[in-house]
Amino acid sequence: xxxxxxxxxxxxxxxxxxxxxRCSSQxxxxxxxxxxxxxxxxxxxxxxxxxxxxxxxxxxxxxxxxLQFPNYSSELNVNALELDDSALYLCASSTDSTQPQHFxxxxxxxxx
Amino acid sequence: TQLLEQSxxxxxxxxxxxxxxxxxxxxxxxxxxxYRQEPGEGPVLLVTVVTGGEVKxxxxxxxxxxxxxxxxxxxxxxxxxxxxxxxxxxGERNExxxxxxxxxLTIIP
Numbered sequence: 001x002x003x004x005x006x007x008x009x010x011x012x013x014x015x016x017x018x019x020x021x022r023c024s025s026q027x028x029x030x031x032x033x034x035x036x037x038x039x040x041x042x043x044x045x046x047x048x049x050x051x052x053x054x055x056x057x058x059x060x061x062x063x064x065x066x067l068q069f070p071n072y073s074s075e076l077n078v079n080a081l082e083l084d085d086s087a088l089y090l091c092a093s094s095t096d097s098t099q100p101q102h103f104x105x106x107x108x109x110x111x112x
Numbered sequence: 113t114q115l116l117e118q119s120x121x122x123x124x125x126x127x128x129x130x131x132x133x134x135x136x137x138x139x140x141x142x143x144x145x146x147y148r149q150e151p152g153e154g155p156v157l158l159v160t161v162v163t164g165g166e167v168k169x170x171x172x173x174x175x176x177x178x179x180x181x182x183x184x185x186x187x188x189x190x191x192x193x194x195x196x197x198x199x200x201x202x203g204e205r206n207e208x209x210x211x212x213x214x215x216x217l218t219i220i221p
Contacts, residue, residue, distance in 0.1 A: 004154070033209070042116075042200050042211035043155070056208050090154050097207035100145075103154030 003029075004093050004104035012110045018079045021107045023091035025072040031055070031097045032074045034066060037088040037106070049074060050097060086111045115139055116203055116212035124218040128190055133199055133215045135184045141203030141210075144177050144184045149198040149214075191219045 003026035013019050025032055031050045035043035045058035049068035063079040072093070078085060088108050092101035116137045125131055135144070143162045147155035159168050161177035161184065168175045172195075174187040184201055196219050201212040 035211075040214070040216075042118075042202075042214045045208060045210065048208065056206075058208075092154070100157050100160065101209070103156070105152065105154045 004091060004102050006089075006091055006104035006107050008107060009105070010108045010110075012112060013081050014112050015081055015083060017081050018077065019081060019109065021076045021078075021089050021091075021109070023074045023076070023093070023104055025074070025091075025093035026102070027072055028095055029072055029093035029102075030095060031099075031101075032068055032072075032091055032093045033101060034074075034076045035090040035092065036060070036085075037090060039087070043090055046076070048097065055097065081111050083111050085109065115210050116201055118199075118201060118212040118215045120215060121213065122216050122218075124220060125191060126220050127192060130187070130189050131191060131217070132188075133186045133217070135186075135201035135212050137182050137203060139203065139205070139210075140181050141205050142181075143204045144181070145202045145204065145209070146175055146184070146186055147200040147202060149200060155200055191217075193219045193221050195219050 005024040007022045033048040034046040037043040047057040048055045052068045065077045068074040088106040090106045092103045094101045119134045145160045146158045149155040159175045164179045164181045166177045172189045176185050199215045202209045
């Protein structure tokens, strides 16, 4: 039990649609990172938020955006969905970026 | 593209055997973490190694960080079915993690 909860657990969308994935972290976890894990691969870093500000971004296009809220929850938004966006999306939180991250169980997104 | 290459990609061995998983990079990392991920779950941190040449033991698991902090290995002795899972290494640099390609381990009873 990591204290990191993601919703929904599974989601099916079609190309061109928009999606919002949610993550709820432990109290005091000011840093949240989002990862994309394609089938059979390791997670790839999308971006990180610290105290509601973006604090680093991986090699993902601007249609991937995020928000972090004061209540330790966060969102990942993806616009104009493409087939290649089908993946497991993981969020991970920690008290700050120097501390170990605790992962949620992810949202499995399928694009038809 | 993944900066960290893991080998082998798949490994299936009998219970009781020993195995080693490798994690290699051309980049230097401040620290190296190993995770295990089971189906339907997120990765769970097993260990963090920080110093070049560092060796850490966690029961039957031995983790080593290369002297140059570019590579790492995970050795499991007397593998058990409960060791089955996806093993991921992750290098930390500038407080960001880069994950490896993963090794899917299956232990046959």
